[in-house]
Amino acid sequence: MASNITVNPSSPALDHFALPNLTKFKIALCQLTVYSEKKKNLELAHRAIESAADQGAKLVLLPEMWNCPCSNDYFAKYAEDFDDENASPTYSMLSEIASEKGIIIVGGSIPEQNNGCLYNTCCVFGSDGKLKAKYRKIHLFDIDIPGDISFKESDTFTAGHEPTILETDLGRIGIAICHDLCFPELAMLYAAKGAHLLCYPGAFNVSTGELLWELLQRGRALDNQLYVATCSPSRDSNGSYTIWGHSTLVGPAGEIIATSGHDETTVIAEIDYSLMQLQRKALPLEKQRRDDIYQFVDL
Numbered sequence: 001m002a003s004n005i006t007v008n009p010s011s012p013a014l015d016h017f018a019l020p021n022l023t024k025f026k027i028a029l030c031q032l033t034v035y036s037e038k039k040k041n042l043e044l045a046h047r048a049i050e051s052a053a054d055q056g057a058k059l060v061l062l063p064e065m066w067n068c069p070c071s072n073d074y075f076a077k078y079a080e081d082f083d084d085e086n087a088s089p090t091y092s093m094l095s096e097i098a099s100e101k102g103i104i105i106v107g108g109s110i111p112e113q114n115n116g117c118l119y120n121t122c123c124v125f126g127s128d129g130k131l132k133a134k135y136r137k138i139h140l141f142d143i144d145i146p147g148d149i150s151f152k153e154s155d156t157f158t159a160g161h162e163p164t165i166l167e168t169d170l171g172r173i174g175i176a177i178c179h180d181l182c183f184p185e186l187a188m189l190y191a192a193k194g195a196h197l198l199c200y201p202g203a204f205n206v207s208t209g210e211l212l213w214e215l216l217q218r219g220r221a222l223d224n225q226l227y228v229a230t231c232s233p234s235r236d237s238n239g240s241y242t243i244w245g246h247s248t249l250v251g252p253a254g255e256i257i258a259t260s261g262h263d264e265t266t267v268i269a270e271i272d273y274s275l276m277q278l279q280r281k282a283l284p285l286e287k288q289r290r291d292d293i294y295q296f297v298d299l
C-alpha cells in the first residue's frame with residue numbers, strides 16, 4: 001500500500017537545512033521497569049516523566065511496551081482503545097502530564113485495540129496535552145533462531161501502514177518502533193520529508209540487541225545525518241523475553257551522545273540541531289547523491 005507521505009527528495013520546496021524554533025533542547029529517555037500490574041507501570045512512568053521534566057527535558061521518550069509485559073499472552077489483556085480516550089488510563093496519564101509540564105511526550109508503545117484488531121502503537125502528545133500523532137508499528141517482529149529465541153509478534157498484532165512524521169517546536173520528528181530500525185527505507189522516507197529526529201521506542205532482546213541495537217541506530221543516524229533516539233524497557237531476566245536495554249541518543253555523524261546500561265534509569269541528553277547543519281555542510285551527502293543512477297521512489 002502506498003504511504004500517505006509524498007516523497008520527493010529533490011523537492012525544492014523542502015529546505016533540509018531549515019531549523020525549528022528551538023534548536024537546542026534536552027531529551028529524556030525513560031528506561032522503565034515493566035511490572036505485570038499496569039497501575040504500577042503507569043505510576044512509574046508518571047514519576048519518571050515528572051522528574052525528567054523537572055530536570056529540564058522538553059521531550060520525553062518512553063519504551064516500547066512499557067505498560068505491558070512483552071509477550072503475546074498479555075497484549076490483548078492490556079490493550080486500550082485510544083478512540084475512547086476516557087476509557088484509556090494511559091492516554092489520560094500521558095495527556096495530563098504533557099500539558100502540566102508543557103512538554104512533548106513520545107509515548108513509547110502499548111497494545112492498542114481498534115475495530116477488532118490489535119496494534120503495537122505509539123501516541124505522541126503535545127505540550128498542550130493533545131494527541132498529535134498515532135503510529136502503528138509497520139514491521140512486526142517475527143523471529144525464529146533455533147535454540148535461542150522464537151517470537152512471533154504477528155500472531156497477535158496487525159501491522160500498521162502509515163509512516164508518521166510530525167512538525168513540532170522541537171523539529172520534525174519521525175516515529176517508528178523497534179524492529180522498524182532494521183529497515184533503512186523508513187528512516188530514508190522520514191529524512192526525505194525533512195526529519196530532524198527519529199524516535200524509536202524499542203525492546204530488543206539480548207540475542208539481537210548485542211549484535212544489532214547500537215549498529216542499527218548509528219546506521220540510521222549516519223545515513224540520514226540526523227538525530228536518532230531509542231528507548232527500551234529495563235532488563236527483566238525473569239520474564240520470557242529478556243530485554244537488551246541500552247536506551248541511546250545518536251548524533252548526526254553516527255556518534256553516541258548518551259547511552260545507558262540495562263537497569264532502570266533515565267538518560268537526559270542534549271540535542272543541538274546546529275550540529276546537523278555542520279555535519280551536512282561538511283559531508284554534503286544530499287548533494288552527492290546520484291539520482292541519475294538510483295532513485296528513492298515512494299510507490
Ligand SMILES: NC(=O)CC(=O)C(=O)O
Pocket residue numbers: 064140141177178179180202203204205208209
Ligand atoms: N520488539 C522488537 O521488534 C524486537 C526486535 O526487533 C529485536 O530484534 O529484538
